[in-house]
Amino acid sequence: MLTRCSVKDPYEVLSVPRNATEAEIKSAFRRQGAKHHPDRNPDDAGASQRFKELNAAYQILSDSKKRTMYDRFGAAGLGAARGGGAGPFGGMPIDFSEIKIDGIFGDLLDALGIKFGDRGDLQLDLEIDFNEAAFGCTKKVNYDRLVDCVACQGRGAVKDTDFIMCGTCDGRGRVRYQQGVFPIAVERTCSVCHGKGRTVQLACEGCVGVGMKTKKCNLDVTLSPGVQSGSTRTIAGRGNIGRGRKPGDVEITVKVRPHELFRRVGDNVVCQLPVTFAQAVLGDEIEIPTLDGKGVLRVPPGTQPGTILRIRGKGIPKRVVGGRGDQMIEVVVEIPTQLNEEQRLLVVQLADQLGESVQPQRRSFVEKLRDLFN
Numbered sequence: 001m002l003t004r005c006s007v008k009d010p011y012e013v014l015s016v017p018r019n020a021t022e023a024e025i026k027s028a029f030r031r032q033g034a035k036h037h038p039d040r041n042p043d044d045a046g047a048s049q050r051f052k053e054l055n056a057a058y059q060i061l062s063d064s065k066k067r068t069m070y071d072r073f074g075a076a077g078l079g080a081a082r083g084g085g086a087g088p089f090g091g092m093p094i095d096f097s098e099i100k101i102d103g104i105f106g107d108l109l110d111a112l113g114i115k116f117g118d119r120g121d122l123q124l125d126l127e128i129d130f131n132e133a134a135f136g137c138t139k140k141v142n143y144d145r146l147v148d149c150v151a152c153q154g155r156g157a158v159k160d161t162d163f164i165m166c167g168t169c170d171g172r173g174r175v176r177y178q179q180g181v182f183p184i185a186v187e188r189t190c191s192v193c194h195g196k197g198r199t200v201q202l203a204c205e206g207c208v209g210v211g212m213k214t215k216k217c218n219l220d221v222t223l224s225p226g227v228q229s230g231s232t233r234t235i236a237g238r239g240n241i242g243r244g245r246k247p248g249d250v251e252i253t254v255k256v257r258p259h260e261l262f263r264r265v266g267d268n269v270v271c272q273l274p275v276t277f278a279q280a281v282l283g284d285e286i287e288i289p290t291l292d293g294k295g296v297l298r299v300p301p302g303t304q305p306g307t308i309l310r311i312r313g314k315g316i317p318k319r320v321v322g323g324r325g326d327q328m329i330e331v332v333v334e335i336p337t338q339l340n341e342e343q344r345l346l347v348v349q350l351a352d353q354l355g356e357s358v359q360p361q362r363r364s365f366v367e368k369l370r371d372l373f374n
């Protein structure tokens with residue numbers, strides 16, 4: 001029900017199973033890396049992006065620490081994302097440095113579309129049916145979010161003595177570097193300890209030192225009648241929590257599944273109605289689908305192909321002004337394709353009888369033609 005398309009799973013990128021051995025991962029990368037290498041695909045603009053993803057996937061899965069990290073956090077979240085949740089990394093900063101994995105891991109995940117931001121906001125897609133969108137609905141949304149690890153209370157290490165001073169910044173939390181061609185030293189936050197000045201020496205086993213774990217949770221989302229595909233709902237405070245931060249939000253994007261028969265145009269519902277040649281000529285009462293179930297439509301005698309018939313008040317409920325839109329029915333006249341000899345003769349007889357007098361469009365066309373050449 002919930003999807004998150006932009007994020008790539010390294011196992012899927014390399015087309016290997018979750019329990020693939022190191023050798024299998026290596027050979028998958030060799031095989032696919034050779035095929036997608038940008039040098040071998042000079043005319044394919046997408047090749048370099050595919051190669052970047054393959055490379056990132058390989059670097060994550062070929063390193064046992066990064067693979068463990070991904071399995072514990074990334075895979076759980078991504079796996080759930082496809083079945084009913086979202087990647088827990090959505091917007092939550094994680095100090096990979098604390099488990100002695102450098103910021104490169106962050107870059108690798110970034111190459112696969114797994115982003116890091118300052119807030120713990122999560123983005124989910126919620127798919128609903130056409131009728132649910134028309135009349136409103138309440139849906140249960142299941143998803144994963146990150147919360148503080150209970151075992152280490154979010155510290156990443158079990159005891160306070162399990163930390164050591166950060167060697168990169170000598171415990172200062174900031175490092176100096178030189179920017180550009182000018183020899184000006186600039187200070188920035190240490191990317192290894194993220195400004196804390198210390199790193200985890202002995203990681204908590206429950207969370208591999210991250211200090212956070214994924215937790216399954218759910219939300220009831222009520223959508224009012226007439227909700228549009230692509231509209232969003234923000235539920236405050238239900239995103240990732242932890243590290244003493246204010247909890248992030250959950251932003252839900254509504255995706256309305258297309259209907260087999262109906263199309264929505266504003267507050268109106270549009271559908272096509274195939275009728276026989278005889279029904280169009282003679283008129284008929286025809287059973288039709290409406291949003292409220294079966295209905296009956298009177299097709300008047302002499303209905304032309306493409307005529308739009310309207311049933312008032314059978315469309316989408318109007319949110320602001322009240323009432324409902326209309327149902328618009330486009331008449332499609334089906335011409336018989338296979339006639340036996342007897343039927344063919346009947347049509348010939350009918351044609352002789354009708355002449356041009358009873359066919360308004362044909363008559364005006366012939367008149368215009370006459371004007372044109374006289």
Ligand SMILES: [Zn+2]
Binds near residue numbers: 211
């Ligand atoms: Zn922990």
Ligand SMILES: [Zn+2]
Binds near residue numbers: 166196197198
């Ligand atoms: Zn540091």
